[in-house]
Amino acid sequence: MSSIDSVAQKYRGLYLSAIAQGLETVLGQAETHALSYLQFAETLIELELQQRNGKRIEQNQRRAGFPVHKSLDDFDYVFQSSISKREVNSLLDFGFLDNRENVVFIGSPGVGKTHLAIGLGLKAIASGYKVYFSTALTLIEALELAELKGELKKKINQLLKFDLLIIDELGYLPMNKQGMHNLFQLINALYEYRSIILTTNKEFTHWGEFFYDGNVAVPIVDRIIHHSHIFMLGGESYRLKSKLNN
Numbered sequence: 001m002s003s004i005d006s007v008a009q010k011y012r013g014l015y016l017s018a019i020a021q022g023l024e025t026v027l028g029q030a031e032t033h034a035l036s037y038l039q040f041a042e043t044l045i046e047l048e049l050q051q052r053n054g055k056r057i058e059q060n061q062r063r064a065g066f067p068v069h070k071s072l073d074d075f076d077y078v079f080q081s082s083i084s085k086r087e088v089n090s091l092l093d094f095g096f097l098d099n100r101e102n103v104v105f106i107g108s109p110g111v112g113k114t115h116l117a118i119g120l121g122l123k124a125i126a127s128g129y130k131v132y133f134s135t136a137l138t139l140i141e142a143l144e145l146a147e148l149k150g151e152l153k154k155k156i157n158q159l160l161k162f163d164l165l166i167i168d169e170l171g172y173l174p175m176n177k178q179g180m181h182n183l184f185q186l187i188n189a190l191y192e193y194r195s196i197i198l199t200t201n202k203e204f205t206h207w208g209e210f211f212y213d214g215n216v217a218v219p220i221v222d223r224i225i226h227h228s229h230i231f232m233l234g235g236e237s238y239r240l241k242s243k244l245n246n
């Protein structure tokens with residue numbers, strides 16, 4: 001007759017560490033609750049699946065590269081009343097990701113655009129999606145570097161592995177011709193294939209200003225807004241609110 005330890009050791013040998021660790025407890029539960037053989041088998045495999053799922057989510061959170069952790073649970077819809085909790089919650093079934101639609105948050109600094117984008121990104125990861133966060137500036141720099149190395153296509157293909165690309169702060173700086181061309185290549189590859197959450201301080205009609213050639217803004221904007229949920233966020237800066245309260 002094998003001991004629990006020696007059986008656990010065999011599970012460990014097959015990298016089923018959650019089962020190895022939980023074996024004794026589950027055996028106890030099986031006795032106490034008179035589990036059927038099938039229930040017992042299922043309980044064991046569920047342990048392993050849960051642990052793996054948790055690890056995958058942690059890994060995807062690290063890969064996403066969020067600059068800070070922001071939760072939708074901490075978002076104050078009283079202060080930011082241009083968007084309702086219901087509207088945000090309606091995005092959380094992630095139909096927009098399955099349908100390859102985009103989300104755009106437009107508003108001046110401090111109104112909560114990045115907070116909402118990161119909060120949505122974290123929820124998407126918890127639901128099993130792969131997300132990548134980048135500021136527009138960093139993204140354009142990365143594309144430029146790749147382009148100089150003759151690896152633009154490769155870089156874009158890497159980004160296409162994510163279900164959702166969060167591009168934060170488009171519009172704070174003007175972009176040169178090559179930067180705009182590279183961005184267009186990326187947006188074109190993502191179009192109707194992957195989703196984008198974009199935050200920007202500029203309304204679409206002003207987008208020409210931060211593209212080297214206003215005319216080229218048109219096809220980029222067109223692709224982003226074609227299938228998109230657009231939220232205009234008004235009101236005061238939340239940063240100012242914290243200053244006034246302190």
Ligand code: ADP
Nearest residue numbers: 074075076080109110111112113114115238239
């Ligand atoms: P934006 O990206 O629009 O410039 P942020 O999302 O970075 O603004 O918000 C600035 C700061 O204020 C962040 O620390 C953010 O968490 C916080 N903040 C903004 N709006 C809200 C809100 N409605 N509820 C809670 N915190 C908020």
Ligand code: MG
Nearest residue numbers: 113114169199
């Ligand atoms: Mg921001």
